[in-house]
Structures are given as structure tokens and as C-alpha cells.
Amino acid sequence: MRSPAPLLAAALAAALAPAPALAQAPSGPAPVKVFVLAGQSNMEGKAPNTLLDSQAADPKTKELFAHLRKDGKWVVRDDVFIKFLDRKGPLTIGFGSPNRTGPELEFGTAVGNHFEEPVLLIKTAWGGHSLYKNFRPPSAGLPAAELLQSELDRLQAGAKKSNEKTKKDAPLPTLDDVKKGYGASYRMMLAEVKEATANAGTLFPALKGRPLQIAGFVWFQGWNDQYNGAEAEYEVNLKHLINDVRKDFGAPKLPVVIAAMGQNGSKPAAGPMLAIQKAQMAMNDVPEFKGTVKAFCTDVLVDKAAEELFPKWRENPEQWKLVGGDGGYHYFGSAIWFNRIGKASADAMLELLKEQK
Numbered sequence: 001m002r003s004p005a006p007l008l009a010a011a012l013a014a015a016l017a018p019a020p021a022l023a024q025a026p027s028g029p030a031p032v033k034v035f036v037l038a039g040q041s042n043m044e045g046k047a048p049n050t051l052l053d054s055q056a057a058d059p060k061t062k063e064l065f066a067h068l069r070k071d072g073k074w075v076v077r078d079d080v081f082i083k084f085l086d087r088k089g090p091l092t093i094g095f096g097s098p099n100r101t102g103p104e105l106e107f108g109t110a111v112g113n114h115f116e117e118p119v120l121l122i123k124t125a126w127g128g129h130s131l132y133k134n135f136r137p138p139s140a141g142l143p144a145a146e147l148l149q150s151e152l153d154r155l156q157a158g159a160k161k162s163n164e165k166t167k168k169d170a171p172l173p174t175l176d177d178v179k180k181g182y183g184a185s186y187r188m189m190l191a192e193v194k195e196a197t198a199n200a201g202t203l204f205p206a207l208k209g210r211p212l213q214i215a216g217f218v219w220f221q222g223w224n225d226q227y228n229g230a231e232a233e234y235e236v237n238l239k240h241l242i243n244d245v246r247k248d249f250g251a252p253k254l255p256v257v258i259a260a261m262g263q264n265g266s267k268p269a270a271g272p273m274l275a276i277q278k279a280q281m282a283m284n285d286v287p288e289f290k291g292t293v294k295a296f297c298t299d300v301l302v303d304k305a306a307e308e309l310f311p312k313w314r315e316n317p318e319q320w321k322l323v324g325g326d327g328g329y330h331y332f333g334s335a336i337w338f339n340r341i342g343k344a345s346a347d348a349m350l351e352l353l354k355e356q357k
Contacts, residue, residue: 031117035119040223042331043220065335080112091109104123106341109342126185134182134186135186137243137245255352258293259341261298262298262331
């Protein structure tokens, strides 16, 4: 089921060309450090920009944001750049979902502060995309034939019902249509990275003429694998994802950081969420990943102020706007929680990079 992935991988290798770049004369520019941030809606980022603005001005929370601001404004980095689907620019707030910010802000700030070289973040995230289906890595193959047939039956039944209701005769889904959905986001991820790296100098003039090096991969995902038993194969699929990303990026020991799902916050996780958490954290114990993969818990980073107010947010809408901006599945839209996750992701990544030296 590798489909177009080998072609994309070859194109990526040509675009990045790490060996020639690193073999340049000492006078040549050092490679731009490229980090791929992948996942679903929480990697997109759900903290409202208006919340960041208010908390950055609130005496109770302003110190948490002080390092991200200068002269009363949000810092716009001149050494860290980001490409997120149809958006691009120097790193600052607002590179999450529309008018929102995600973990990229603190992640990019921390790695940008660490490296003398410029940093490029390529964020590939789409809401509601599972690892079981949408991000399914090539080496995982397709689900069993009977599962595919069952999915096809459901889709065809729905299409027939729609045709009857609208009095139309639209074509029914085919088995090929079902199969194409598996790994579609994985392939889109490769395409996004290929496009951004191949055209980095055009997208970001400050990077023109500089070689590029994929330096790390961050995975922040999990919610949609809680359904229909998908959690049962999350661990094996995550292993496949790590191996396939490394193969397709041409980096056998690529540092991989996993921000384990933690929407449970202060409460113990249970059921499918717990199963996914365990699967994600299990990557720390895979012998062949030792020193190159780091999973960390995000529930322990919970914004307790948002967590405490959320159950009664409708009764206190104005107060809620000062601490959160979304549901529990989106970490309450908490700027503090998203920033903590971004910083923890960067700390884990820099730790792995240090170990590889």
C-alpha cells in the first residue's frame, strides 16, 4: 500500500539533499533546521489569540507570556519560520486554527533560541484525522478485507439513502474509494513537506540559498482513534508511523517526540483514552527507538484554572473568556496548556538531539 509514497520520498530526498549540504566547505551556510509537526486538531492549535492577548496583559498570568513579547507586542521571530497549509511567515501567534494558536509557538521559540541556524517548522495537521485510517502509515497495510467490505457496505447504504431522499442517482462508493482513504493524510503530510522544502527560498526569502536538514518530527494526536476499536492497534500503527516517516524523510535515526493525549487532565484516564496513552508512552520502551524517540504526558501539564471553570463556563461566559476558549477535547482552548505542551515538546526534542551528538 505504499502507493505514491515512494515517489514523494524520492522527491523529498532530492529536495533536502542532506549529504551534499553537510559536506559543503566550512564557509558554506549551515543547514536550516526543519521540524515537522504533525497530528490532528490539537496540533492545529485551538487557543484563541484574544485569550493570549488578555492573559499576556493580566497581572496574574503575564509572566507566563513575557518571553514571547517585546515592547508590549508579540515577538515576530526573524530566525524561525513556519508553513502551515496555506499560511506561512515568521513565527508569532496565530498559526493555529483561524485566529488561534497551538503548540508551535513555544516549540518554535525554544528551538529557535537553541540553534544558531534558522529554523523552519512545517505543520501538517487536520482536524478529526485518525492514525488508524487517515494517517495510516504505508507499512501498516490495509485493514482486513472483511473490515473494508463492512465499511463499503455502510457507505453504500448511506449513499443509497441520500439518493432516495434527493431523488438523484449519484454513483455509489467503490472498494477503491474506501481504500484510498487509508493513509491519505500520511501522503498529504509528505506532499506538504516536499512542497515546503523544495520552495523554502521562495516561501521565505531569508532562507534562499541555504541547505535544509530534517531535524525532528513531533506527533500530537489521538482523539479519533478512541472509536470503533481503533485503539487496539494504535501501538503497532505508531511504530509503523515512526519507521515510515524516517524512511520517507531519509533519516533513519530521526528524533521523534510524541505528546501523548491528555484531555483527561487532573482526572485519571480510562477506556480507549487510557489505551492510547499507554500505546504512546510505550514508545519509550521500544529497544530500537532508545535515545531517538521520546513520549511525554500532557495531562500533567493541565491548566487547572481552565479545568475548574469549564463545567460551569456557560454560567460565567465572560470569566471563561479569560481562561479558555474551547471544549475539553481541545484542551479547553487554554493558551497556557497549549504553550506548556509546545515547550515540553521542544525540551524533549532538544534532549534527543543532545543524545545524538
